[in-house]
Amino acid sequence: MSMRHEHKSLLIKGGHLVDPAAKINAPMDVLIRDGRVAEVAPPNKIRGDADEKFDARGLIVAPGFIDLHVHLREPGQNYKETIATGTAAAAAGGFTSVCTMPNTTPVVDTPDWVTWLRHPERGAVVNVFPIAAATRGSKGGTLTDFSALQRAGAIAVTDDGKPILDDDVMRMALRLGAELNFPVVQHAEDTRVTENCSMHAGATSFRLGLRAMPASAEASVVDRDVNLAQQIRESRLHVAHLSTSDALKAVRRGKRAKARVTCEVTPHHFTLIDENVGEYDTNCKMNPPLRSATDREAILVALADGTVDAIATDHAPHAMHEKEVEFERASFGITGLETALGLAITQLHRDHKLPLSRVVELFTAGPARVFDLHGRGSLTRGSFADVTLFDPKKRWTFEASRSRSLSRNTPFDGWQLTGKVIATIVAGRTVYRAD
Amino acid sequence: MNKPARGSLLGIEHLDTREIVGLLQLARRMNPQKARPLLKGKRVVLLFYESSTRTRTSFEFAAKALGATTTLVQSTGSSIEKGESVIDTGFTLRAVGADCIVMRHPSAGAQYLMATHLDIPIVNAGDGMHEHPSQALLDALTIIKHKKSLKGLQATIIGDIFHSRVARSACHLLTRFGVKITLCGPPEFVPDVAATLTSGLRVTRHIEDALRGTDVIMLLRVQKERLAGQKIRLQDYIARYQMTAARLKLAKRDAIVMHPGPIIRGLELTAEVADGPQSVITDEVHNGVPTRMAILARALGKTR
Numbered sequence: 039m040s041m042r043h044e045h046k047s048l049l050i051k052g053g054h055l056v057d058p059a060a061k062i063n064a065p066m067d068v069l070i071r072d073g074r075v076a077e078v079a080p081p082n083k084i085r086g087d088a089d090e091k092f093d094a095r096g097l098i099v100a101p102g103f104i105d106l107h108v109h110l111r112e113p114g115q116n117y118k119e120t121i122a123t124g125t126a127a128a129a130a131g132g133f134t135s136v137c138t139m140p141n142t143t144p145v146v147d148t149p150d151w152v153t154w155l156r157h158p159e160r161g162a163v164v165n166v167f168p169i170a171a172a173t174r175g176s177k178g179g180t181l182t183d184f185s186a187l188q189r190a191g192a193i194a195v196t197d198d199g200k201p202i203l204d205d206d207v208m209r210m211a212l213r214l215g216a217e218l219n220f221p222v223v224q225h226a227e228d229t230r231v232t233e234n235c236s237m238h239a240g241a242t243s244f245r246l247g248l249r250a251m252p253a254s255a256e257a258s259v260v261d262r263d264v265n266l267a268q269q270i271r272e273s274r275l276h277v278a279h280l281s282t283s284d285a286l287k288a289v290r291r292g293k294r295a296k297a298r299v300t301c302e303v304t305p306h307h308f309t310l311i312d313e314n315v316g317e318y319d320t321n322c323k324m325n326p327p328l329r330s331a332t333d334r335e336a337i338l339v340a341l342a343d344g345t346v347d348a349i350a351t352d353h354a355p356h357a358m359h360e361k362e363v364e365f366e367r368a369s370f371g372i373t374g375l376e377t378a379l380g381l382a383i384t385q386l387h388r389d390h391k392l393p394l395s396r397v398v399e400l401f402t403a404g405p406a407r408v409f410d411l412h413g414r415g416s417l418t419r420g421s422f423a424d425v426t427l428f429d430p431k432k433r434w435t436f437e438a439s440r441s442r443s444l445s446r447n448t449p450f451d452g453w454q455l456t457g458k459v460i461a462t463i464v465a466g467r468t469v470y471r472a473d
Numbered sequence: 474m475n476k477p478a479r480g481s482l483l484g485i486e487h488l489d490t491r492e493i494v495g496l497l498q499l500a501r502r503m504n505p506q507k508a509r510p511l512l513k514g515k516r517v518v519l520l521f522y523e524s525s526t527r528t529r530t531s532f533e534f535a536a537k538a539l540g541a542t543t544t545l546v547q548s549t550g551s552s553i554e555k556g557e558s559v560i561d562t563g564f565t566l567r568a569v570g571a572d573c574i575v576m577r578h579p580s581a582g583a584q585y586l587m588a589t590h591l592d593i594p595i596v597n598a599g600d601g602m603h604e605h606p607s608q609a610l611l612d613a614l615t616i617i618k619h620k621k622s623l624k625g626l627q628a629t630i631i632g633d634i635f636h637s638r639v640a641r642s643a644c645h646l647l648t649r650f651g652v653k654i655t656l657c658g659p660p661e662f663v664p665d666v667a668a669t670l671t672s673g674l675r676v677t678r679h680i681e682d683a684l685r686g687t688d689v690i691m692l693l694r695v696q697k698e699r700l701a702g703q704k705i706r707l708q709d710y711i712a713r714y715q716m717t718a719a720r721l722k723l724a725k726r727d728a729i730v731m732h733p734g735p736i737i738r739g740l741e742l743t744a745e746v747a748d749g750p751q752s753v754i755t756d757e758v759h760n761g762v763p764t765r766m767a768i769l770a771r772a773l774g775k776t777r
Contacts, residue, residue: 247581247603362560362590364578
């Protein structure tokens with residue numbers, strides 16, 4: 039990532055550092071120099087002057103948040119979002135690194151497109167880590183050139199938006215990934231049973247008369263993938279946007295067997311359920327769909343017990359005309375970058391008593407481990423100076439009309455949230471500051 | 474997005490019970506033979522994205538019996554074919570002067586989308602597998618005419634309930650008045666989750682169990698193409714669920730047989746049952762016009 043490094047020093051003073059990877063949860067000052075962490079020390083222990091000071095009293099100082107799953111829509115769909123607008127929204131949400139999904143137009147399945155995504159001309163204000171397609175055109179047939187994609191800077195492969203369904207193709211992907219230490223990210227959905235479906239199968243879909251996706255369509259794919267990951271030594275399977283109780287069981291099984299299986303969940307899946315679709319609210323239409331109350335409960339347990347490795351937004355912007363249509367025709371997906379922390383603190387910390395350090399871990403050390411993002415996810419000396427400062431008690435109202443994203447498709451417009459991002463620092467440079 | 478305009482009829486589920494009673498009373502007073510120019514000068518658009526015989530003609534006759542002007546817009550031969558969105562079609566119809574839109578659409582919730590973007594009443598003439606409120610109202614009227622009241626009745630709905638908007642609306646309406654409903658069919662057509670739609674529902678796979686002691690039998694059309702992908706074969710369906718004269722004897726002696734049409738003789742019912750003394754299938758069609766007169770009069774605020 040060729041971020042512009044400012045050769046300056048910045049002292050973040052008076053804050054409370056929560057750095058789960060370094061096992062720190064205490065008042066600490068942080069000195070940043072030349073885009074790296076120069077020193078972390080108890081209050082007032084850092085000697086010498088800094089070019090700039092940040093008064094962090096009353097704030098949590100955390101390693102920069104990492105989002106493993108965003109759709110920034112470039113190349114080809116810049117009416118929905120651009121890398122510039124999407125990363126601006128990321129910065130406003132406290133994310134210093136985002137991992138972009140390859141289901142663009144065209145699909146990011148060549149090293150050239152990976153290079154293009156990382157080019158400074160794209161105008162990214164936070165770090166962009168491209169995830170490349172696992173198969174050519176994400177058609178599920180022929181594997182892409184993993185090695186070349188990795189050299190170009192891709193951090194993982196996926197056919198997100200679609201699953202890798204064929205057993206042999208998935209096996210080959212995991213095998214090749216094992217050789218290269220390259221994670222394969224699976225969008226787990228048996229599309230043979232979810233064709234024309236637009237929400238979760240349950241009482242709400244029956245009431246609304248909508249064709250619906252059974253929970254088993256996700257769990258069966260995760261189950262198969264975990265089996266493969268157990269068989270293929272050193273393979274790395276990451277389950278994207280996991281949404282069902284049964285899929286969690288499969289992930290637990292894999293983890294117990296010491297397979298390298300990881301998973302992420304989204305804020306909307308730990309916040310909302312299928313009933314929230316109400317009367318065909320297309321801002322509650324996403325894939326995987328909002329699930330049952332039981333699935334949500336299972337996700338909350340898994341976030342607490344460590345089964346879930348990361349919170350990822352699956353930020354999926356769409357233009358108004360793609361959402362203001364019949365429910366069945368509406369595009370899948372919602373924006374999520376700017377509401378993630380507020381929802382996590384409100385739902386997980388305030389309502390479900392998850393320790394704040396665990397919430398921070400799910401945004402930092404957790405995701406950094408999933409894709410081996412060395413030097414990120416922690417603020418030990420020498421790490422990249424990616425820092426997120428937030429006020430865990432601040433109550434605020436999210437207004438979609440003020441979003442930095444190009445799109446407005448969110449079910450959380452007007453929601454009152456607790457926990458607000460105050461500043462976002464990437465490589466020592468402040469890229470967002472709350473008004 | 475705004476609230477649907479007053480007078481809209483999008484479904485039975487969220488319709489106030491008093492409104493249902495009011496519509497049924499109004500329907501009993503409506504006489505298609507005696508023109509009442511309640512809607513004189515009003516323009517009613519029949520916007521049909523799906524084919525229809527009964528519903529469309531009866532809405533048209535209903536509107537005309539009340540003195541309204543009607544026009545039919547279908548997906549073929551209109552701008553819909555050129556890719557115009559539902560909302561834009563609505564804006565266009567509103568701009569040419571429509572006072573009310575009667576709409577049928579293959580996608581569940583399309584009428585709700587229209588109603589939340591327009592300021593004129595939208596009447597749902599069937600949306601996907603969701604609701605068909607005018608059918609439920611005319612069925613309730615038919616039952617009341619034969620049974621005096623809905624109170625304490627037992628009804629049985631047999632067939633492809635999963636795909637049926639008629640069944641969903643009927644369940645919402647009848648259970649509101651205390652009718653106990655048994656849903657009957659194979660799991661592909663009657664999933665267990667169907668019983669969660671409202672209170673007062675139960676599911677059974679056995680037609681004998683479903684028919685015993687029932688007052689009202691509602692049959693649904695079985696679409697052969699829907700059986701195609703399912704585990705159940707046509708012959709099995711007929712053997713287990715076809716309404717025959719012999720099975721009809723299991724119901725109460727004065728039970729009535731209903732069907733929203735179109736009926737397929739020899740499939741969901743035999744010709745003897747369709748034409749038999751207990752069949753009220755043509756009554757239902759007959760009650761369609763006064764019921765829809767009441768719906769349109771209410772839509773345009775002319776109920777007196």
